[in-house]
Amino acid sequence: MDSIIKARSLTKLYGVVIGVNDVTLDLPPGVRGLLGPNGAGKSTFLKLVTGQLNPTEGEVRVFGERPWNNADVFRRIGFCPEQDSFYAFLTGYEFVRTLARLSGYEPAEAKRRAERAMERVGATEYMHRKIATYSKGMRQRTKMAQALVHDPALLILDEPLSGTDPIGRRDLTELVRGLGREGKSILVSSHVLHEVQAVTEEFLLIYGGRVLASGNVREIRGLMNEVPHRITIRCSDRKDVAQRLMRDLPITGIEIDEAREAVSVLTRDPGAFYEGFRRLALEDGVRIMEMTTEDDTMDAVFRYLVARD
Amino acid sequence: MGPIAWLQIRQMLGQKKFLLVFLFLAIPLFIALPIRLVDGFRQWEGSVAAGIFLYLLYPQTICMLLALLYGTSVISSEIEDKTLTYLFTRPLPRWQLIVGKYVAIVACLTPPALVSLCACWLVLGLEGGYEMLLGQMLATAGAVAAYTAIFSMIGSYFHKRPLVIGAIYAAIEILLSFIPALVSSLTVSYFLRSLAVRLVDVDLPKEMLRLLGGASLPGAAATLALMIAAALVLSSLATMRKEYLFSEQA
Known part of the structure; x- marks a missing residue:
C-alpha cells in the first residue's frame, strides 16, 4: 500500500x-x-x-x-x-465559510459546505454566534x-x-x-x-x-514489556517482604526505601508479579498500605522506550 | 484574494485600533481651526504655505503613520493571533495573501484620509485652490498606497518588532527626502511631493520647485506605481520563502 x-x-x-x-x-x-x-x-x-x-x-x-x-x-x-x-470577530459559520472560500470554492458552494461542516460537527445551533462568545468545546468543534x-x-x-x-x-x-x-x-x-x-x-x-x-x-x-516495570509497595516488614519477593516472584531488581516505608521492585513480567503478589499479600503478618506503578502513564511508556533505545 | 481582503476589512473595522485612524485624521482639523481664526495663511504666500502645511500633515505624517501601523502588521498580527496557520494551510498563493491584505488596508485608509483632507481644506478657507486640493488628494492617496506597500514589505521580512523597524525606515525616509540632489529622488516622499505641486500653478524658483518635487506628474505616478509593485513582489517573495514561527516555537 x-x-x-x-x-x-x-x-x-x-x-x-x-x-x-x-x-x-x-x-x-x-x-x-x-x-x-x-x-x-x-x-x-x-x-x-x-x-x-x-x-x-x-x-x-x-x-x-x-x-x-x-x-x-x-x-x-x-x-x-x-x-x-x-478570527473571533466572525461567527463560527463565517469563519468556516471564509476558509472554504480560501480553499478555492465559489461563494455559493462555500456557503453550502460551511453549513454542512458545521452540521457534521454538531455546531449548527450556535454557528451564527460570534466565536468570541464560544466555550472551549464549541471552538474545538469549529x-x-x-x-x-x-x-x-x-x-x-x-x-x-x-x-x-x-x-x-x-x-x-x-x-x-x-x-x-x-x-x-x-x-x-x-x-x-x-x-x-x-x-x-x-x-x-x-x-x-x-x-x-x-x-x-x-x-x-x-x-514495553521488554523493559522492566517499576512497582512501589508501601508495607510493613519491608526486609521480610523483599526477601519473599526475591524468592517467589519474577523480579529483576529490588530496593528498600526506609524513608518512604516502601519496597520498590523492577519486573519484566508484571502480570505474573501481580498474580504472585496477590497471594503474598493475603499471607499473615504483611500489612500492605499502598501499591503504585508508573506504568499507566504516558511518561512511563516513553521512559521505557527511551531506556530500551 | 477577495476573501482575504474581506477578512482584513472585517478585522480592521472591528478593532478598537481603527479608532486611532479617526483620531489621527482629526488632528489636522484641530490644528487648522486656530490658523483659520487668525487668518494665518493670508500673511504668507497663500496657497504655497497652505500646500506645504497640508502636505506635511497628510501624506508626510498621518498617512505614513497609518500605513506604518497597518502595513507592518500584515503578517505579525496573524502570528500574534496565531491565525496564520489557517491561511498557510489553504491552497491560496501567498502573494494573494499579501496583495489581498494590501488592497484592504488601502481601501480602509484612503477614503477617511481624503475626507479629512477635504474637511481641513474647507476649515482653512482656501477659496479657489482647487488644483492645490487635487494635488494634495493625489499625494495623500499615493502616500497611503506607497507607504502601505513598503511597510507591508518590512512587515513580511521582519515579523518581530516590525513597527520599530518601520519607524526607523520612516525616519530615514523623511531625512533623505529633504537632502537636495539625487538622494531625495530616491525617496517615496520626493514623488509624493511632485504629485502635490505639479498640479498647482505656483510662482517659485526652479531650485525650490525641484526640492519640493522635481518629477513630472506622469513620471511621479509611474515611479510610485513601480515602487508599490516592487514592494509587493518582495513582500510576496518573503512570505513564500520565510517560515513564521509562533512565540513558543521561536
Whole structure:
C-alpha cells in the first residue's frame, strides 16, 4: 500500500533546539495516533507535514509531494491546529465559510459546505454566534469544521480533544471514528493515551523529536514489556517482604526505601508479579498500605522506550 | 484574494485600533481651526504655505503613520493571533495573501484620509485652490498606497518588532527626502511631493520647485506605481520563502 506520509531523515531545528530529529517513516492510509508527552515534537512534526515549516534536513512527502508551499497538497489535507486561535470577530459559520472560500470554492458552494461542516460537527445551533462568545468545546468543534469543510483525503488533528467536556469528547471521538470508517486517513496527536486509543489502535510514539516506536496497542505493550516495570509497595516488614519477593516472584531488581516505608521492585513480567503478589499479600503478618506503578502513564511508556533505545 | 481582503476589512473595522485612524485624521482639523481664526495663511504666500502645511500633515505624517501601523502588521498580527496557520494551510498563493491584505488596508485608509483632507481644506478657507486640493488628494492617496506597500514589505521580512523597524525606515525616509540632489529622488516622499505641486500653478524658483518635487506628474505616478509593485513582489517573495514561527516555537 502506498504511503500517504513519507519522511526521510526528517529533522527540524529551531536554532539549537531540536524539534524533530532524524525521523524516517512511511505512514500508510488509515487512522493513526501520534502520541507523545508535551514538548515531544508532535506539533513540529505535524507542521512539517502540513507545509507550515520547512525541514532543516531530510524531507517529508505527503501524497508523494513536498508540502512546503504546495497548493496541491493543501487541497488534500485538512488541519485542525492545537492552538485555540480564531478570527473571533466572525461567527463560527463565517469563519468556516471564509476558509472554504480560501480553499478555492465559489461563494455559493462555500456557503453550502460551511453549513454542512458545521452540521457534521454538531455546531449548527450556535454557528451564527460570534466565536468570541464560544466555550472551549464549541471552538474545538469549529476548528474541526474548518478542517473538514473542503472534504480532504487526509485529516491532521493536533490535540483535537483538548479542553472539551465529556459530551464534546464523546461526540468528537465518534466523529473521528466515523470519518475513519468513511475511508479518510487521519493522523491525530495527543499526549493522552486513552484519547487516541478511543479512535485507533495504531500508534506512532514520539519523544524528544524522535519516533520511538510504531504499531498497534499490543505491539507497543509488547515493547514495553521488554523493559522492566517499576512497582512501589508501601508495607510493613519491608526486609521480610523483599526477601519473599526475591524468592517467589519474577523480579529483576529490588530496593528498600526506609524513608518512604516502601519496597520498590523492577519486573519484566508484571502480570505474573501481580498474580504472585496477590497471594503474598493475603499471607499473615504483611500489612500492605499502598501499591503504585508508573506504568499507566504516558511518561512511563516513553521512559521505557527511551531506556530500551 | 477577495476573501482575504474581506477578512482584513472585517478585522480592521472591528478593532478598537481603527479608532486611532479617526483620531489621527482629526488632528489636522484641530490644528487648522486656530490658523483659520487668525487668518494665518493670508500673511504668507497663500496657497504655497497652505500646500506645504497640508502636505506635511497628510501624506508626510498621518498617512505614513497609518500605513506604518497597518502595513507592518500584515503578517505579525496573524502570528500574534496565531491565525496564520489557517491561511498557510489553504491552497491560496501567498502573494494573494499579501496583495489581498494590501488592497484592504488601502481601501480602509484612503477614503477617511481624503475626507479629512477635504474637511481641513474647507476649515482653512482656501477659496479657489482647487488644483492645490487635487494635488494634495493625489499625494495623500499615493502616500497611503506607497507607504502601505513598503511597510507591508518590512512587515513580511521582519515579523518581530516590525513597527520599530518601520519607524526607523520612516525616519530615514523623511531625512533623505529633504537632502537636495539625487538622494531625495530616491525617496517615496520626493514623488509624493511632485504629485502635490505639479498640479498647482505656483510662482517659485526652479531650485525650490525641484526640492519640493522635481518629477513630472506622469513620471511621479509611474515611479510610485513601480515602487508599490516592487514592494509587493518582495513582500510576496518573503512570505513564500520565510517560515513564521509562533512565540513558543521561536
